[in-house]
Amino acid sequence: MSKRNSKATAAKRAGPARVPATEGDDTRLTALDLPGAPLSPEMAAYFAKCEEKLGFVPNVLKAYAFDGAKLAAFAAMYNDLMLAPSGLSKLEREMIAVAVSAHNRCYYCLVAHGAAVRQLSGDPPLGELMVMNYRAARLSKRERAMLDFAVKLTAEPWQVEEDDREALRREGFTDRDIFDIAAVAAIFNMSNRVASATDMRPNSVYHGQAR
C-alpha cells in the first residue's frame, strides 16, 4: 500500500542510493561482446525510419546488427508477422506477444511489447494485464481463445491438437488466422530465448511510454 510522496522523499527513505535499474541499458545492449558491422543500405534506411517514426531504434535491431544477414532476416520476418495485413489486428498480435513473453518471463519483450499494447489500445492497464496474467483481464471470447491457444502452444506445444484448432474456429478464426496466431506466438518463443540468452536490455524509453 504505497504512499503519496515525491520521488525524492521516497528515495531518501530507501537508504543508500541504488544505481538506476536501467543504467547501461541503452549503451550495453546485451551480455555478449560482438563486433559491430556496417549496415547495408537497406538496413540503414530501416534504422532511419525507426528513428523517424519511433524516435529511436529498438535495441533488438541493434543487437542483431553485428551480422547483416541475421538482421535482415529477423526484420523481414518480424515486420511481416506484426505489421502486414492479417485477420488479426495489430493490437491482437501485440497481446499475443506479451502473453507469450509473460509465460517465458522475458524482460526485453515484456517491456517493449507491453508498451505497444498500451499504445495500440490506448488503455495502459490492458498492457499490465497482459504482462501480469492475461486470465485476469476482461477479454472477449475471441481474445481469450486466441491467447489460450498461444499460451498453450508456448507452455506445452506437444499437447496442441485438432481440438485446440477447433476452439479457435468456433470463435470465428479462419485457418489463415490460426496460422497467424501460431506464427506470432512462435516468433516470440524465438525472440524471448534470444533475448534471455543474451541478457538483451530494452531501450529505457519504453518504460514511460503511453502510461
Place this chain on the structure above:
Amino acid sequence: MSKRNSKATAAKRAGPARVPATEGDDTRLTALDLPGAPLSPEMAAYFAKCEEKLGFVPNVLKAYAFDGAKLAAFAAMYNDLMLAPSGLSKLEREMIAVAVSAHNRCYYCLVAHGAAVRQLSGDPPLGELMVMNYRAARLSKRERAMLDFAVKLTAEPWQVEEDDREALRREGFTDRDIFDIAAVAAIFNMSNRVASATDMRPNSVYHGQAR
C-alpha cells in the same frame, strides 16, 4: 515496436472501442457477493488514515470488510510485517512481495505492490523488473539472495533446507532477518491466493502511480 501516437489515434486504429480494462475495478472489488458490515471504530479510523495518507482505501481492505474479525486480523498481520521495524528495509519487503506475486501471477498484488516498489525506490523500472523477472535486474548480492530464497520458498517450499538459510547468513542476514524474509514471502503466498480465488481487483489509481 511501438509508435509515437496520441492515445486517441491509437484507439481509433484498434477498431471498435474496447471497454477499459479497469472498468468496474473500483466498484465491484471481487467476484464474490458478500454482505457488507459496519466497520468497528478502530477499522473506521484505519480506513480514514488510509484515505488521508494514500488518498484511497486499498481494495484488499474493503474486500475483507464484510467481516470485522478477518479485517482486523489481516490488517494487524500485514502492517506488522510490511511496516514495523525490521532488518529489511520497506523497499526490500516490497521487492519480496512483488517477486513472490510474480511467481504466482497475482494481478491484484502485482499492481498494488509494483506501485510500492516504484514509489519506495524512486525508480519505476525497478518495479517493472520485479514484476517481469527479478533475475534480469542488476541486484546486489544481498538482494538477489533474499529474492532467490523467497521465490524458492514460493515455488517448492518442501525443498527449502539449511543450505538455503546458510546462503542468507553468508550475505549478512541475521536469523531474525531470515524469519522476516520468510514471513513476507509467506503472507504474499496467502494474499495471492485470496486475491486469485476471489478475482480481487486493484484500485485503478495504482496503475499510474510513480511512473
Place this chain on the structure above:
Amino acid sequence: MSKRNSKATAAKRAGPARVPATEGDDTRLTALDLPGAPLSPEMAAYFAKCEEKLGFVPNVLKAYAFDGAKLAAFAAMYNDLMLAPSGLSKLEREMIAVAVSAHNRCYYCLVAHGAAVRQLSGDPPLGELMVMNYRAARLSKRERAMLDFAVKLTAEPWQVEEDDREALRREGFTDRDIFDIAAVAAIFNMSNRVASATDMRPNSVYHGQAR
C-alpha cells in the same frame, strides 16, 4: 509387508540404534536462533488455555513468541479462520488444511493437522488419506469440490477463475463459504512456508494422538 514383532525386536534387527526421529522437536522448535520475549498478558492467558484444553502449547505459537505483535496477529487470524462460526465445519476446515499441506509437503502442518482430522472425524484413516492423497478418499461431492478448489488454488492460483467458483456453487457453497475455503487454503499456504523456511518441528505428542 510388515511383521508382527515387538518394537524391541524390530529395533534390534534394524542394526545400530538410530536417534529417535522426534529428538529435539520439543526443545529446539526451529532452525532459527531467535531471542525470546515475554508474553503479553493476553498471550500468556492464551498459552495457559492451550495447556488446559490441549495439554500443551502448539510449537507454532511458541515459534512466533519471539515477537508479541507477530504472535498476536497470527493467533487472531488462525483462530478466526479455523474456529469461528462458518458454513464449513471444523473438520472440513482441517481437511483443507491437510490437503493443502500435503501438496506443499509441510511436515509441521501435516503432523499437527493430520492429528486434528483424526480427532474431529473420529476416523484415523481419514487423516492418513488427507496426508497421502485426498483423491483416494471416498468423499462426498461437496467435500471433493472443496478440496479440488483448495488444492488448485495452492498449485496454480493463476488458473483459478469463475468456472472454479461456479463448481463450488453447484455443490451448494455460498459466496461466503467460498471465501472461507479460499482463506483457509491461503493461510496454510502461508504457514506451510513459514514452517518450511524455519524447519519448524511439531510437538511430538501429535504423532500418537487419536490413532
Place this chain on the structure above:
Amino acid sequence: MSKRNSKATAAKRAGPARVPATEGDDTRLTALDLPGAPLSPEMAAYFAKCEEKLGFVPNVLKAYAFDGAKLAAFAAMYNDLMLAPSGLSKLEREMIAVAVSAHNRCYYCLVAHGAAVRQLSGDPPLGELMVMNYRAARLSKRERAMLDFAVKLTAEPWQVEEDDREALRREGFTDRDIFDIAAVAAIFNMSNRVASATDMRPNSVYHGQAR
C-alpha cells in the same frame, strides 16, 4: 490444534455420521472386477505363511491372485528385492519404498510401507517423515544420499547420470548397493502405478500397526 476429546464426542461434533474411510477396503480390493482363480500350491502356501507371520494376506497379493503367473512373478520379484540379503538393511529398503511412494502419492503403498518403516525402526514418527517429506527427517548422510537418488530417479529419471552414482559411492555404497537402491525405487514406481490405476485399497489393519 487438536483437542483432548474422546472419539465419541469428536464424532458427535462433526455432524452427520460419515462412512468410515476404510469401509470396503478389506472386501473390495480394487476398482476392477476381475474373476478369481484358484491359487497354485506354492501360492497357497505363501498366503498361508503370510497369515501366520503377518496375521493377514496383504491386499496387493490378493489383487494379483486373479492370474497365477502374475502373482508368482510379482511375489518372486518383491520378496527378492525387499527381503533377500543386500547391502541395504530392510529398513533402508522400506524407507526408499515410502519416499518413492510419497513422491507418487500412492495411498496403498504409503499405508502398507509406512507401517513397515514404523515397525522395522521401532520409531513411528520416522514412518510419518518418510510419508510427509523425507527432507525434514534427521537422516545420516548415507540415508539422505540414498533417498535423494531414489527420489530423483522417480521424479526425473532422464536426468540421472554418473554424478548421481558417484554421490552414492562417496557415501560408501558399492555398485551392487546402487543397483539395489535403483531396483527398489523402480519396483515401487511400478507398484505405485498398478495400485493407482486400480484404486487398490490397503488392508485396514495397517493403519494402527506400530503406532
Place this chain on the structure above:
Amino acid sequence: MSKRNSKATAAKRAGPARVPATEGDDTRLTALDLPGAPLSPEMAAYFAKCEEKLGFVPNVLKAYAFDGAKLAAFAAMYNDLMLAPSGLSKLEREMIAVAVSAHNRCYYCLVAHGAAVRQLSGDPPLGELMVMNYRAARLSKRERAMLDFAVKLTAEPWQVEEDDREALRREGFTDRDIFDIAAVAAIFNMSNRVASATDMRPNSVYHGQAR
C-alpha cells in the same frame, strides 16, 4: 534439411572423426561394475532361446545376470506381461512400452522397444511416432485412449481415477484389459528407472532393425 550424400562424404565434412555413438554398448552394458554369476540351467536355456530366435541376448537380461534370482524374476514378469495371451495385441503392448519410455526419455527402452513396434507393425514410422510424440500419430480411438491412460499413469499416477478407467471401458476395454494396460505401463516405469540408474546400453543391433 539433409543432403543426398554417401556416409563417407558426410563424415568427412563433419570434421574430426567422432567415436561411434554405440561404441562399447555391446561390451560394457551398464555403468555399474557387478561381478558375473553362472546362469542357472533355466536361464541358460532362456538365453540360448534368445540367441536362436532374436540372434542375440538383449542387454537387459545380461545386465540382470549378476544375480540369478533377479534375472529369473524379471524374465518371468516381463514375458508374462509382454508375450502371454491378453486382450491387448503384442503390438499394442509394445506401443505402450514406447510411449511410456518416451515420457521417461529412457534410451535403452526406446531403442529396444521402438524396434519392436517397427517389427510388429511392419510400419517403421509408427515406431518413430511412439518415440517422438504419440499424440501426432493417426491412431484409432481405442489406441489413443490406451496410450493416454498409460502416459497419464506415468506422468501423474496420483491423478488417475475412476473417470480414467471409464474412458477405457467406453472404448471397449474390459477390466482385465485395463489391468494389462496398467501393468505394462507400470513395468516400463520400473525398467526405465533401472536402465537410467545404471546407464544401460541397448544392443547396437536394434538400431538398424526393421527400418
Place this chain on the structure above:
Amino acid sequence: MSKRNSKATAAKRAGPARVPATEGDDTRLTALDLPGAPLSPEMAAYFAKCEEKLGFVPNVLKAYAFDGAKLAAFAAMYNDLMLAPSGLSKLEREMIAVAVSAHNRCYYCLVAHGAAVRQLSGDPPLGELMVMNYRAARLSKRERAMLDFAVKLTAEPWQVEEDDREALRREGFTDRDIFDIAAVAAIFNMSNRVASATDMRPNSVYHGQAR
C-alpha cells in the same frame, strides 16, 4: 525384444491391417486449409534447388508457400542460421535442433533433423540419441555444454543467466558462438511451435534416410 521376421509375417500377426503411419503426409502437409499462392521467381528457384540437391522440397517450405513473404523470410533466416559460416559445425547445429525439438516433442522437426544428424555424422545411432535423450550420448564436454545451454534455454529461458554463458566460454565458445547456439535453439523453439500448431507432417522420405 523383437523377433527376426519379415515385415509381411509381422504385419499378419498384428491383426487387421493398419493404415500406414505416413499416409497422407506427403499430400496433406498440415491441418490448415490455406489457399496456395504462386511462388516468386526466387522461391521457385530455391524449390528447384531443393529438388536437385535433396530430391524433394521439405514440407515445411511447402507449408509456408501460401504466403510469399513468410516463405522468403523463413527461408532466409533458416538458411543463414543452419548453413552459413559459423563457429559451430553444421552437425553441431543439427544436434541442437534435435535436442530442442526432443524437449518440445515436435514430430516434424525430430523426423527431418534426426535424419540430418544421421547424415552429417555418418552415425545413425547419434541421431537416435539426440531424439531420445541427449544426456545418454557419449558427448565431448564442448557438445554437452552446448546442448545443456540449448535445452535449458528451451525449458526455462527465464533462468538463463551469466553463469550459463560462462559455462560455454569455459568450453572455448566465443561470444559469437554463444549467439549462434542461442539463435539455433531459438529458431527451433519457433519452428517446433508452428509445426505443432498446424500438425505439420514430415516428408515420408526422411524416415529411411541414412539408416
